[in-house]
Amino acid sequence: MAPPSLLSAACLACTLAMFGTGLSDLRQMLATKSVENIQFLPFLTTDVNNLSWLGYGCLKQDWTLIAVNAIGAALQTLYILAYLCYSPAKRPVLLRSLLLLAVLAAGYGYFTLLIADGRTRLERLGLFCSVFTISMYLSPLADLAKIVRSKSTRCLSFPLTVTTFLASTSWTLYGLQLRDPFITVPNVPGIVTSIVRFWLFWRYPPGQDKSYRPLHA
Numbered sequence: 001m002a003p004p005s006l007l008s009a010a011c012l013a014c015t016l017a018m019f020g021t022g023l024s025d026l027r028q029m030l031a032t033k034s035v036e037n038i039q040f041l042p043f044l045t046t047d048v049n050n051l052s053w054l055g056y057g058c059l060k061q062d063w064t065l066i067a068v069n070a071i072g073a074a075l076q077t078l079y080i081l082a083y084l085c086y087s088p089a090k091r092p093v094l095l096r097s098l099l100l101l102a103v104l105a106a107g108y109g110y111f112t113l114l115i116a117d118g119r120t121r122l123e124r125l126g127l128f129c130s131v132f133t134i135s136m137y138l139s140p141l142a143d144l145a146k147i148v149r150s151k152s153t154r155c156l157s158f159p160l161t162v163t164t165f166l167a168s169t170s171w172t173l174y175g176l177q178l179r180d181p182f183i184t185v186p187n188v189p190g191i192v193t194s195i196v197r198f199w200l201f202w203r204y205p206p207g208q209d210k211s212y213r214p215l216h217a
Contacts, residue, residue: 007173011174022076029086030082044076047076051073053068053133055108080097126182156206165191175187
């Protein structure tokens with residue numbers, strides 16, 4: 001297996017590349033001053049995921065987790081602020097963002113004030129991060145079923161599929177290196193769903209119609 005420093009670099013590069021796929025949405029919002037055809041929920045859930053793993057990294061004192069998720073959280077927050085700026089319906093967006101802050105504040109209070117033992121705190125936060133990440137990777141399965149029925153992959157993003165596969169593989173190997181199941185296990189579904197998407201791209205090559213909106217992971 002690759003040395004930890006190499007795996008850390010791979011995790012950093014591949015995950016930031018995956019986060020960077022959202023820059024196309026940001027450019028579109030800035031260019032059109034509109035949020036038409038852009039989904040808000042992926043920004044919000046990814047931000048929660050990044051901030052949760054950032055907390056886990058701080059407790060574990062893992063600088064790879066800290067660096068990746070600090071940058072990821074900053075990017076997602078930027079996307080959220082841009083969406084809020086250009087959204088015509090600011091109230092529901094603001095309410096969802098405030099709900100995110102309330103959930104994070106409640107989580108911080110639970111893990112720091114109610115759980116005194118450091119090892120127990122690390123394990124419970126790791127479990128929460130794992131479950132949340134798995135749910136994010138499995139959430140597009142309904143969309144994949146629609147693709148099979150329609151026999152079209154025009155609504156899938158190939159760059160996002162590639163970066164998700166590389167990031168999930170890097171983190172799985174990194175978790176194995178550290179013998180940390182909270183890192184290893186939740187990234188396996190990311191590999192599996194990415195392989196399924198690769199198969200769909202092979203089975204149903206995308207056409208020339210550009211009117212479809214890429215799905216988010």
